Amino acid sequence: MTALRWIILIGVTGGLILFPALFEPLLRPFAPAGGPAIYDRASLASLTVSHLALVALAMIPSTLIALSLAILVTRPAGAEFLPMARVLANIGQTFPPVAVLALSVPLLGFGARPTVLALFLYGLLPIFENALAGLRAVPGSVLLSGKAMGMTPRQVLAQVEMPLALPLILEGIRISIVIALSTATIGSTVAARSLGEVIIAGLTSNNPAYVIQGGVLTGCIAVLLYDAFGLLIEIAKRLTGREPQQAA
Amino acid sequence: MSVPRIDRLSAVMALPLLASPALTAFGFRPNRIAPPQPRTWAEAIGWPLTGALLAGLVLLAVALLLLRRPGMRLLLLAGALAALVVLLGRGAVLLLEQAAPAARVSPGAGFWLAAGTLLLLLVDAFARMRPGPAARAALLACAVAGVAVLLGSGTLAGLSVAAEFRVRADAFHRATADHLVLAFGSFLAALVFGLPTGLAIQRHPGLRGPVLNLLTLIQTIPSIALFGILIVPLAWVAAHVPGAADAGIKGIGTAPALIALFLYSLLPIVANTVAGLDAVPRAVTEAARGMGMTEARRLWWIDLPLTLPVILAAARIVLVQNIGLATVGALIGSGGYGTFIFQGIGQTATDLILLGVIPTVALAFLTSSIMDLLIALSGGQPQ
CATH class of the missing domain: 1.10.3720.10 (MetI-like)
Structure with a gap:
């Protein structure tokens, strides 16, 4: 079942990106009479690369900063900022990604820059929240054992807390990436090069074939990355000696 | 403890608060889609009111550093936020009086920084009170009523978003x-x-x-x-x-x-x-x-x-x-x-x-x- 899911996902994604012409007979019935069935204004491969680049450019700083903040507020020195940080994260989550994207445009103009900014800002919250939950869930007895073994606070963080929190941290990154992939699609409304371009072109030129092509491809990529992170999380759980949870 | 302990969160948050008047308070545009030109508080509301604003901000920062009781902080911050918003509305009206009818005035980075900082401190003060459901309901009702009064009174009618709303x-x-x-x-x-x-x-x-x-x-x-x-x-x-x-x-x-x-x-x-x-x-x-x-x-x-x-x-x-x-x-x-x-x-x-x-x-x-x-x-x- 799982293997089949991987084969279908990789097959459809790879096929749509590398050999779009193969899908012509499938998409033809949805295209307007005489109109093109395969998106030809840009290669899907280059749009995919650009889409993933937007996500990566935003997610790397997002992960680093959110993790650092979560570590900071769980140290004794940063404890006074914890309530504020949680309130901020909670309020931030009520901001829809589209709103963040739209408000980045007046600041940075059109193109990739506002999109990356929006993805970066929106990506902070899930990673921060999950890292916080992971770090706070480490039992006090475990921390005390580390200390009793003569570990410095830095060693406790690197060798005890971070490995134990890793599955939840990865879960946060997974949520952020799924949201970022989705928001990057909307980024094409502010002229960022992404796969959303194909969907929007289909909507504006009334060509459902384009919509299906772009929609199925972005959907498959999102599910692929989601599943890949699922694997990483399983590995992380196994490494820290936790029982892998029953697949939910 | 004889020496009053300084609130660390307030010490950090006081920085953006005190820096905010240095940034542009208003964006002024000759028409709806022109790029905004910066306007300071002094250019909009004149020096006497600006002086009062600056003095108010300094006093507020000092009070926040020393005052640790959440209830008092909450009242103080709510008052400060209300005053800031009233000044914003007043400034927008005064700037528009000197300009052509198509001109638009919107809040600038300085205002957003000050208002955002105040709002965060307000929420933090409320969280520190560890409120029960009744207190939360009361604050929510107060906040909704406050926003309703603000919008209904026309205090902010000079702002560009309000102009956009009137058209649509x-x-x-x-x-x-x-x-x-x-x-x-x-x-x-x-x-x-x-x-x-x-x-x-x-x-x-x-x-x-x-x-x-x-x-x-x-x-x-x-x-x-x-x-x-x-x-x-x-x-x-x-x-x-x-x-x-x-x-x-x-x-x-x-x-x-x-x-x-x-x-x-x-x-x-x-x-x-x-x-x-x-x-x-x-x-x-x-x-x-x-x-x-x-x-x-x-x-x-x-x-x-x-x-x-x-x-x-x-x-x-x-x-x-x-x-x-x-x-x-x-x-x-x-x-x-x-x-x-x-x-x-x-x-x-x-x-x-x-x-x-x-x-x-x-x-x-x-x-x-x-x-x-x-x-x-x-x-x-x-x-």
């Missing part, structure tokens, strides 16, 4: 109705469908994996993709099923948006229903059975009340998510506040973008606050 009041009310129907309609449908589904898969563990996997898969699909893909089958239904087109079902518009939001809503509701039912202690179920309660009565009197906080938590997630995602529906013609956002992006008109963003965020925030309150009242842990 009708469209705005339509967008509000559409947005509410999309966000809450799809939620109600998901509740009607999701609760029994959750109940069923909790009773039949074999179904749990496949159903939850499918719903997770749906949640992973990017919103425009799902909205777009749904257009195809709905257009087919509208063309081939008699009466469907008359019932308002079309490829584009409200129908695909409602269905997409409904599908996105299912996962939190079903997953939380299952988790909540799983958490009902066995001893309670056994006791109820021992008392001779039937299956149906157990469900109604035992399982549902105990599961309620978890289901309300799902409702909170779903509603906030739907209110945000409904904006994307504007791309497929379903109306809502997203219409203003995407029109504004197209025209590079920041005011129009804000006319869509502000009510969306306000609605999401209000809804999540009310849901938090309900969760607290039902005995659960609010966020």
Whole structure:
């Protein structure tokens, strides 16, 4: 079942990106009479690369900063900022990604820059929240054992807390990436090069074939990355000696 | 402790507060889409009022450093925020008096920095009071009343977003109705469908994996993709099923948006229903059975009340998510506040973008606050 899911996902994604012409007979019935069935204004491969680049450019700083903040507020020195940080994260989550994207445009103009900014800002919250939950869930007895073994606070963080929190941290990154992939699609409304371009072109030129092509491809990529992170999380759980949870 | 201990959070937050007057307080534009020119507080409200503002900010910073009682901080910050907003409205009116009718004035970075800092400190002070449900309800009511008075009094009528609103009041009310129907309609449908589904898969563990996997898969699909893909089958239904087109079902518009939001809503509701039912202690179920309660009565009197906080938590997630995602529906013609956002992006008109963003965020925030309150009242842990 799982293997089949991987084969279908990789097959459809790879096929749509590398050999779009193969899908012509499938998409033809949805295209307007005489109109093109395969998106030809840009290669899907280059749009995919650009889409993933937007996500990566935003997610790397997002992960680093959110993790650092979560570590900071769980140290004794940063404890006074914890309530504020949680309130901020909670309020931030009520901001829809589209709103963040739209408000980045007046600041940075059109193109990739506002999109990356929006993805970066929106990506902070899930990673921060999950890292916080992971770090706070480490039992006090475990921390005390580390200390009793003569570990410095830095060693406790690197060798005890971070490995134990890793599955939840990865879960946060997974949520952020799924949201970022989705928001990057909307980024094409502010002229960022992404796969959303194909969907929007289909909507504006009334060509459902384009919509299906772009929609199925972005959907498959999102599910692929989601599943890949699922694997990483399983590995992380196994490494820290936790029982892998029953697949939910 | 004889020496008063300085509040560290306030020490950090005082910096943006004190730096804010150095940034532009207002953006002045000769017309709606011209780039904004910076205007300082002094240029807008004159030196005497600006002096009062500066002195007020310094006094406020010192007071915050020394004052640790959350209740006092809350009152002080609320007063400061109100004063800042009144000054903003006054400044906008004064700047417009000297300008041509097409001119627009909007808050600048300096105002946003000061207001944002005050708001954060306010929320922090409130969180430190560890308020119960009654206090939270009271603060929420005060905040809503305060915003209503502010908007009703016309204090902010000089601002560009208000000008944008006056031109489109009708469209705005339509967008509000559409947005509410999309966000809450799809939620109600998901509740009607999701609760029994959750109940069923909790009773039949074999179904749990496949159903939850499918719903997770749906949640992973990017919103425009799902909205777009749904257009195809709905257009087919509208063309081939008699009466469907008359019932308002079309490829584009409200129908695909409602269905997409409904599908996105299912996962939190079903997953939380299952988790909540799983958490009902066995001893309670056994006791109820021992008392001779039937299956149906157990469900109604035992399982549902105990599961309620978890289901309300799902409702909170779903509603906030739907209110945000409904904006994307504007791309497929379903109306809502997203219409203003995407029109504004197209025209590079920041005011129009804000006319869509502000009510969306306000609605999401209000809804999540009310849901938090309900969760607290039902005995659960609010966020």
